[in-house]
Amino acid sequence: EYFNLIFDTNSYQEFGGDITSKDILNFEDTTTYTKRLQNARTKTSLNEAVSTAIGLINGYKIIVAAMDFSFIGGSLGSAMGQKISSAIDLSVEKKCPFIIISKSGGARMQEGAVSLMQMAKVGAKLNVLSEAGLPYVSLLTDPTMGGVTASFAMMGDINISEPQAMIGFAGRRVIEGMGERDFPDVFQSSEYLLENGFLDFLVDRKHLKEKLFMVFGLIYFQNKNIEK
Secondary structure, rough: HHHHOOOOOOOEEEEOOOOOOOOOOEEOOOOOOHHHHHHHHHHHHHOEEEEEEEEEEEEEEEEEEEHHHHHHHOEEEEHHHHHHHHHHHHHHHOOEEEEEEEOOOOOHOOOOOHHHHHHHHHHHHHHHHOOOOOOEEEEEEEOOOOHOOOOHHOOOOOOEEEOOOEEEEOHHHHHHHOOOOOOOOOOOEEEHHOOOOOOEEEEOOOHHHHHHHHHHHOOOHOOOOOOO
């Protein structure tokens, strides 16, 4: 749905669909991780919690990685880390801007430390993107929590969000319990984060494409000799 919102009509192509998670720890809680992955793929018709695509926005090339919360809570695992890293590599190769659309509950516990390693992996790749002079826009949607928030979701050259999105690291009750204090009702809302300097602006979904093009136009398209 986000690809259809952002890309020009019939202009995008998905890639990286062959990158999938494996049960490297033989993890089992209420069910096996292998079974959980199978159920998620059947339920969503997706191979992983993130999809990547290259296409055009008003005739200019961009690459987008979009998470889907319905696939194991949009959790960050080895496959997500690899798909995003590969997408960044392609952005550098094609010399085009990069967008991550986050919608996640955080790290995927069934992959343990391997999941947490993806935070550093993607962060390192984003540094390569920056050194290449290519812009990265992070769009945080409802919800964006845990390790995703604590890493690449907040590393954008421009960090934006949709209105009334829940964004944070730990859950509200956990934070209140540790600090023995109460927080305002708007705590961890995108409006609260905007007011406190964590976000650059909020954008309604129906205006997303024009706002993204405006941002890329200001910081990249108009300043580079880019071929459409």
